[in-house]
Amino acid sequence: MAKCIIDGKKITAPDGTPILQAARDNGIDIPTLCSHESIEPSGACRLCVVEIKKGKRSKIVTSCLYQVEDGLEVDTKSERVMNVRRLVLALLLARNPASEVIREIAVKMGVNPQPRFKLDEDKGKCILCRLCVRTCADIVGVNAIGLSHRGPSKTVGPPFDEDSSACIGCGACAYVCPTGHILMEEKVDERKIWGRRFKMKACDTCGRYFAPLDQLEFISKKTGVSVADLSICTSCR
Ligand code: SF4
Ligand code: FES
Structure with a gap:
């Protein structure tokens, strides 16, 4: 079992559990698009990013792929995390402006649903998550x-x-x-x-x-x- 801290909450989860699952099992919500409980995570959408700290070092990782570790501190809503998520959303909106789901997530996170980047080649609503x-x-x-x-x-x-x-x-x-x-x-x-x-x-x-x-x-x-x-x-x- 690994003991870690997510958003200030002490959490124990079996070794190998992705941070996303450990967070959700403990009532902590992380937005995702390409995660599904029956399919291995692929890290395609990058919406689930979180900030992890171990010792003095911190970095941004995708929570659906990165697994809990003893002593890991995770912040799912730090300023750095929110900035990356907003950027990911802006890029998704430029690629899939027609997607209601992406627009809804954008509005929830305070991102203007009008694409801020030049529109990509039309992909319909597909984010190529496979x-x-x-x-x-x-x-x-x-x-x-x-x-x-x-x-x-x-x-x-x-x-x-x-x-x-x-x-x-x-x-x-x-x-x-x-x-x-x-x-x-x-x-x-x-x-x-x-x-x-x-x-x-x-x-x-x-x-x-x-x-x-x-x-x-x-x-x-x-x-x-x-x-x-x-x-x-x-x-x-
Ligand atoms: S159609 Fe596109 S967005 Fe939908 S599941 Fe397939 S790859 Fe993902
Ligand atoms: S849920 Fe899409 S990258 Fe993690």
């Missing part, structure tokens, strides 16, 4: 999307910007996306995502359309359970 890509690959096991192009033109989506034949329409990428970049439209018996339309399956018991047929076929192939046996929604099971 949460969607890693969810698709590591959790769903499909690999339908990835990053394409290089440098400032980098975007996320199906390979070659074409409709992904691998996509099963599960929508996990859209659920996990912190900024609402991935559009998923649903009509009663149809879901549209990444430019493809997916036929939804109705629950055999209540008749509610609950999952894309492609997703049920994918699960069936992986588990050996027939699509017929998967055709009951979670509420009716």
